[in-house]
Amino acid sequence: MPVWLREYSWRQTPAAVYLSLPVRGVRVTPASIFCTDQYLKVSIPPFLFEAVLYAPIDDTNSTAKIGNGIIFFTLYKKEVAMWDSLTLANANKEKLQCLRENAILKAQEKAKEETEAKKVTKQEHKKYALEATMKLEEAERKRIEDLKEKERQKFTKELELWQKEQQDAEKQNRVRKEVELHQKVEQLKERKKEKMNKTRIPNEGTSKTGLKAVKGCHGSHSMFSENLKEEQLPPPRSAATIKTTFTSRVFPTALRESRVAEEEEWLRKQVEAQRTISADLSELEDLKEEEKSPDWLKDKGNKMFATGNYLAALNAYTLAVRLNNKLPLLYLNRAACHLKLRNLHKAIEDSSKALELLTPPVPDNENARVKAYVRRGTAFCQLELYMEGLQDYEAALKIDPKNKTIEEDAEKIRQLIQGTPDS
Amino acid sequence: SKIEKPKPLKCGTFGATSLQQRYLATGDFGGNLNIWNLEAPEIPVYSVKGHKEIINSIDGVGGLGIGEGAPEIVTGSRDGTVKVWDPRQKDTPVANMEPVQGESKRDCWTVAFGNAYNQEERVVCAGYDNGDIKLFDLKTMSLRWETNIKNGVCSLEFDRKDVNMNKLVATSLEGKFHVFDMRTQHPTKGFASVSEKAQKSTIWQVRHLPQNRDVFMTSGGAGSVHLWKYEYPAQRSKKDSEGAEMGVAGSVSLLQNVTLSTQPISSLDWSPDKKGLCVCGAFDQTVRVLIVTKLNKV
Numbered sequence: 065m066p067v068w069l070r071e072y073s074w075r076q077t078p079a080a081v082y083l084s085l086p087v088r089g090v091r092v093t094p095a096s097i098f099c100t101d102q103y104l105k106v107s108i109p110p111f112l113f114e115a116v117l118y119a120p121i122d123d124t125n126s127t128a129k130i131g132n133g134i135i136f137f138t139l140y141k142k143e144v145a146m147w148d149s150l151t152l153a154n155a156n157k158e159k160l161q162c163l164r165e166n167a168i169l170k171a172q173e174k175a176k177e178e179t180e181a182k183k184v185t186k187q188e189h190k191k192y193a194l195e196a197t198m199k200l201e202e203a204e205r206k207r208i209e210d211l212k213e214k215e216r217q218k219f220t221k222e223l224e225l226w227q228k229e230q231q232d233a234e235k236q237n238r239v240r241k242e243v244e245l246h247q248k249v250e251q252l253k254e255r256k257k258e259k260m261n262k263t264r265i266p267n268e269g270t271s272k273t274g275l276k277a278v279k280g281c282h283g284s285h286s287m288f289s290e291n292l293k294e295e296q297l298p299p300p301r302s303a304a305t306i307k308t309t310f311t312s313r314v315f316p317t318a319l320r321e322s323r324v325a326e327e328e329e330w331l332r333k334q335v336e337a338q339r340t341i342s343a344d345l346s347e348l349e350d351l352k353e354e355e356k357s358p359d360w361l362k363d364k365g366n367k368m369f370a371t372g373n374y375l376a377a378l379n380a381y382t383l384a385v386r387l388n389n390k391l392p393l394l395y396l397n398r399a400a401c402h403l404k405l406r407n408l409h410k411a412i413e414d415s416s417k418a419l420e421l422l423t424p425p426v427p428d429n430e431n432a433r434v435k436a437y438v439r440r441g442t443a444f445c446q447l448e449l450y451m452e453g454l455q456d457y458e459a460a461l462k463i464d465p466k467n468k469t470i471e472e473d474a475e476k477i478r479q480l481i482q483g484t485p486d487s
Numbered sequence: 488s489k490i491e492k493p494k495p496l497k498c499g500t501f502g503a504t505s506l507q508q509r510y511l512a513t514g515d516f517g518g519n520l521n522i523w524n525l526e527a528p529e530i531p532v533y534s535v536k537g538h539k540e541i542i543n544s545i546d547g548v549g550g551l552g553i554g555e556g557a558p559e560i561v562t563g564s565r566d567g568t569v570k571v572w573d574p575r576q577k578d579t580p581v582a583n584m585e586p587v588q589g590e591s592k593r594d595c596w597t598v599a600f601g602n603a604y605n606q607e608e609r610v611v612c613a614g615y616d617n618g619d620i621k622l623f624d625l626k627t628m629s630l631r632w633e634t635n636i637k638n639g640v641c642s643l644e645f646d647r648k649d650v651n652m653n654k655l656v657a658t659s660l661e662g663k664f665h666v667f668d669m670r671t672q673h674p675t676k677g678f679a680s681v682s683e684k685a686q687k688s689t690i691w692q693v694r695h696l697p698q699n700r701d702v703f704m705t706s707g708g709a710g711s712v713h714l715w716k717y718e719y720p721a722q723r724s725k726k727d728s729e730g731a732e733m734g735v736a737g738s739v740s741l742l743q744n745v746t747l748s749t750q751p752i753s754s755l756d757w758s759p760d761k762k763g764l765c766v767c768g769a770f771d772q773t774v775r776v777l778i779v780t781k782l783n784k785v
Contacts, residue, residue: 215780219763223778226761298557298606300573301581304628308584310567310593311619311635318594318616318639320660 066112078144081121083137085113092130099123101142103167106135116163118147340387358384362394369397374404392421396432399439408443415440425463434464441473450481490528494519502547502600502648503558503574512560512574514542520562522574533574538564548600548609551759554649556606561599567592569613571625584613584623593617601645601669602652612655614640620657632677636665642692645669646700654717658690658705666717671724671734679734685713685741691751697759702742702785706755706767710748712777715739716785742785747775 074083090108098105101120106113121139129136141147313319315327365380381398384391395418402411418436422429441456457474464470494515504510504522510532512522518538521531542562549558559581560572571582586592594616602610609625616639622632638659646654652669655678659665665682672678688708696702701717720737727733750770758764763779 216778219778219780223761223764230760300557300576301559301571301625303579303581303583305583305585306623306628306630307587308567308569308621308630309587309590310615311617313593313617318596318660319618319637320639321637322661324637 067110069111069113074150081139085135088133097128100167100170103163115151358388374401377401392418396436408447411443412440430463434460450477498545500545500547502550503560504550506552514545514562516541535578537562537570538566540565544597546598546600548603548648554603561611563595563598563613565594569595597643599643600648603649604651612643614643634677644693646695656693658693660689662686664690668734668736671732673733679736681736683739691753692755694755697757698762706752708751710750711744711746713744714742716742
């Protein structure tokens with residue numbers, strides 16, 4: 065039961081209520097004060113003070129000052145009026161309860177609203193910051209664009225000026241050349257006249273050429289200079305051939321560094337394929353067609369294993385491996401043969417190869433993998449390498465935990481190891 | 488005015504004509520080399536079925552008032568041969584670089600003239616799709632140097648055709664280009680080079696600025712053009728352990744780049760008259776005229 069604080073004193077003005085509440089011996093924190101617009105509560109275990117206020121107050125602006133052993137409330141009234149008393153007189157238990165609950169709800173709602181408002185303001189601040197940075201970047205971009213534009217205009221003006229200059233220069237050149245040409249033609253004519261006068265032979269040929277030169281002056285007024293130039297050019301080279309060799313490349317496409325790795329891979333595979341085919345041809349010419357298939361050989365091997373002819377089975381499996389060295393079952397079965405023949409090292413080798421080929425470990429090759437581990441484990445144990453054997457048995461168990469025989473064998477090995485700690 | 492010919496044209500050059508004649512030499516998809524007078528384009532001035540397959544690249548030297556010596560045109564074709572033609576000699580090339588008998592041919596993708604500083608000297612450089620670059624000397628009619636840059640060679644250009652060979656830029660697939668210093672040839676190591684990876688896509692063409700031979704522009708398969716400047720090292724050649732002269736490559740720095748299109752820019756050229764004016768053609772069927780400013784400050 066809380067201890068009700070009943071000693072309090074209050075005074076009022078038309079606009080506000082001043083309430084002082086002595087709280088002795090306990091520490092007051094802001095969390096212990098709960099106030100809504102018509103309900104005030106101070107709860108500091110074991111003390112409790114509550115008041116259902118006479119009239120609503122403005123709880124956002126009201127303050128509470130926590131001093132040494134006393135709390136001083138300044139409550140601003142919503143309506144300016146004088147209160148008859150601090151609390152409502154007729155407050156029965158139920159009403160009190162209702163009021164309390166309402167008060168709490170109201171407080172929660174207010175808290176929610178406040179967080180919402182905070183969120184909204186935060187968003188707006190972010191937006192503002194973003195817009196500001198965008199504006200800055202825009203300004204920078206515009207500055208660069210303006211610089212570029214200025215350069216562009218400057219250059220186009222220069223270009224136009226330069227073009228004009230060129231045209232003027234060309235015109236002048238043309239005029240000058242025509243003048244020169246005329247002068248030259250004149251000189252020629254005079255010389256020819258002189259010649260004609262001297263020799264008195266009608267040199268029609270030369271005069272015609274002279275006239276022709278004048279006619280054709282506009283299009284090829286540089287004919288003279290061209291003739292001169294041709295004399296200066298060396299004759300065409302004497303024909304010869306240079307033989308070239310190329311850096312060898314198998315593929316007809318162009319060489320790219322990024323494709324070199326792929327190309328090497330492809331070539332390697334081709335070479336390997338070639339090798340297996342050629343291996344076929346050399347020794348197996350006396351075998352019939354069907355006998356060259358690895359599957360047929362595997363079946364044959366299995367049959368011979370079943371009848372106990374382990375050497376023959378071994379031969380069959382070996383031949384099959386020569387034809388196709390990517391089938392894990394061949395190695396698996398060959399490992400079994402080796403075990404029976406007590407070629408323990410070879411058994412280990414073949415089981416290991418089978419395991420390698422059986423990656424990735426999927427449910428499909430569970431059986432095969434279990435067998436491989438068991439066979440390898442057996443081989444290790446027979447070689448007295450019990451630790452390795454146990455490892456393999458445990459791996460087999462991991463794949464197939466329900467197999468009783470494997471479990472029993474694993475147990476046996478463990479006992480063996482524990483039984484001989486020094487070996 | 489529009490002129491149409493029966494076979495599509497792949498490449499062309501004004502390099503072997505005089506400034507007055509302005510004949511255009513073209514190579515087409517059928518392997519024909521034609522020289523046209525653009526004012527009378529119906530019948531070519533010179534025509535020869537030079538190659539069995541498309542002429543991928545053409546270059547001309549001896550014209551335009553640049554350099555000395557006979558005007559010559561070189562063509563490189565998918566049939567693996569590089570042939571040098573003289574417009575005054577019909578039907579047969581003056582030089583033929585063809586694969587040895589029985590050798591499988593590689594596409595020749597690009598050709599360039601260089602070292603034409605007097606009437607006798609001339610070299611032709613050819614780039615192939617398997618990354619081979621071969622330098623043929625036309626005076627001695629022999630192979631002077633070859634190398635392989637591990638990617639198909641798309642474009643080759645000497646920085647100047649008409650001087651003692653100074654620099655050669657080779658661009659390739661995979662966005663790489665190499666700048667070779669051609670002044671010092673080592674007997675085994677050849678020419679020194681520096682290479683740069685500009686972008687992920689093919690660099691289709693390189694062109695040096697006519698007004699400054701250390702500035703060049705590359706155009707790329709991603710529709711971008713890059714402007715580069717080459718800086719020479721402190722010493723262009725040094726002696727190696729056996730005392731033979733070895734070239735030292737300098738460094739290349741990117742001045743500017745811009746993306747013009749989403750399609751490859753397959754060819755570009757500078758104006759010899761106005762510094763900074765260039766034109767480029769792209770696969771998006773547009774021809775763009777570009778202006779590069781502030782080249783004086785480079």
